[in-house]
Amino acid sequence: MTTNQVLIGVSLTLVLAVGSQILASRLRIPALIVLLPVGFAAGALIEDVDPERLLGAAFSPLVSLAVAVILYDAGLGLDLARLRGHTRRVVVRLIWIGVLITWLLGALLAAPLLGMSQRAAVMIGAILVVSGPTVVGPLLSFVRPKDRLQHILVWEGSLIDPVGGILGALVFHAVTASTKHFSSGAASFLASVGIGAAGGVVGAALLWGLFRVLRLGEVLGTTAQLAAVIGVAALCDVLREDTGLIAAVMMGLAIANLPGIDVPARRPFFETLVSLIIGLLFISISATVTPQSLRHVGLLALGFAAFLVVAVRPLVAAVSTLGTDLTRGERGFIGWMAPRGIVAAATASTFSAGLVAKGIGGASKILPATFVVIVATVTLYGLTASPVARRLGVVRPSRSRPLLVGGDRWVVDLGVALKSAGLEVLMWAGQEQQRERIRQAGIEIAPGELLAAVTGEGPQLEGITAVFFLTAEDDFNALAAAILRGSVAGAVHHLGAPPESRGVVAPFIGGEALFGADLTWPTISRRYEDGAAVLTQPAGGALPPGCDPLFLVRPDGRLDPVTEAGTPLPGPGDTVVLLAPGRRGAARPPE
DSSP states (O other): HHHHHHHHHHHHHHHHHHHHHHHHHHHHOHHHHHHHHHHHHHHOOGGGHHHHHHHHHHHHHHHHHHHHHHHHHHTTTOOOGOOOOOHHHHHHHHHHHHHHHHHHHHHHHHHHHOOOOHHHHHHHHTTOOOHHHHHHHHHHHHHHOOOOHHHHHHEEEEEHHHHHHHHHHHHHHHHHOOOOTTTHHHHHHHHHHHHHHHHHHHHHHHHHHHHIIIIHHHHHHHHHHHHHHHHHHHHHHHHTHHHHHHHHHHHHHHHHHHOOOOOOOHHHHHHHHHHHHHHHHHHHHTOOOOHHHHHTTTHHHHHHHHHIIIIHHHHHHHHHTTSSOOHHHHHHHHHHOOOOOHHHHHHHHHHHHHHHTOTTTTTHHHHHHHHHHHHHHHHHHHHHHHHHHHHHHBBOOOOOEEEEOOOOOHHHHHHHHHHTOOOEEEOOOOHHHHOOOHHHOEEEEEOOOOOHHHHHSSSSSTTTOEEEEOOOOOOHHHHHHHHHHHHHHHHHHHEEOOOOOOOSSSGGSSSSSSSSSSHHHHHHHHHHHTTTTTEEEETTSSOTTTTTEEEEOOTOOEEEEEEETBBBOOTTOOEEEEEEEOOOOSOOOOO
């Protein structure tokens, strides 16, 4: 390819990946529903986006390293403290029993339905055992199931990818060796797991040394993690194929759960990187599927996908949840959530070409059939998961459940105003006098220590959608907000520090100031002493003179705060929460 063709291909792939994600966000649908058909159409119409032409032999190893980064980020979000009791039992069963059932039944049907040889059918059965965080995570964020379901499905998706990748590599080597006997499969699998686990230990030890000995800062600490994951995953893959995926997950698990490791990670960096990688991978791999390859397998592959959805996954869920305390709705939702993702696409793309070169019957159908299964399952689950979850009664309340941290009079009045707007408000304060004020206002108080409760190390706070730090201590607000970001499902905001602040942290921590840079705690407190009040009124009309908007409460219960970046635009049926001057009569002395 010429330089111009490479430039066009790379830039167009990037534009299509990001553009598809933007379009999906505007349409309020999972991004994968847009990425897959866009990549397929681009590959059919524009030769320059074909990754095999752009990258050649480098495409497959680059995909493996990119997936390793995704799995490391997924491992960072796995909290071992939450994997206990029946939750752990279900996850373990989904991994080993679910893999065996899906592999066996998938292989048995693929041979007669898709017209494959037995060896090709065994290969596609092994490829399609995986799910993965690249598809499960976005769908769960869209659906918002109850916390226990979220934990089970995220753990399954994160752990089944490396298991499925190694299984695919072992089956590929067995199939290409022209053997129907897999007596050495268990030993090979254990050897692969051992290499991956050893790599994970080495990588975690390396990061521990970088963090504890060199004490790298935030920027270098983040880039060091990225370099360590890629380096360790590449070394493991050199020693044994696809073992880098296990090493990546184990490194993330270790860094997230080992005590005494202060990780200077920039979570927004990893989130942005993973989002970009997912878009690029799905566009690129979809572009490798040609319309000609789908011509003879399209409808048959749809039937194969239907069998996996309607028969195989419910059976896996029933066996995995047998004898546990999961409700009928939770079992049903687990049986309706098994989308195939990037690891299935990557392994199919990698192994199908080798099987075709070996002359194995039906091997040319593996990649297009896998593509159809991915598109079908992602589209089906993406469009139906929300209504199914609502029908089964496993969705967290759609209305916002904000946590307000602070117990001053104006903060309590703010909680009362949000509660009057229909929200389920939770508050926390450290001083007993402030906690008593919250109780008298009829607002629920968060139990235990704040950070332990929110991050899961103490009593759990279920369903928190946003946290707002509103205390008089600017440094506490800024530091606590920085710690909790990434530990709660929703946004974390804090009041801005006054321009004249001499705090150690608050003036330098960055981020958008809640309510804007002018409405700091001293300013609000002073205005409250002068008689200001927190009020609610329908949005859309002109605000009374001197009023400052604080929040918009949407008709569906969503809560949008005013920040330094701007005020959210009001819509029909919205309620605005205001700080209005002189509405409480004569000023009262501060308590």
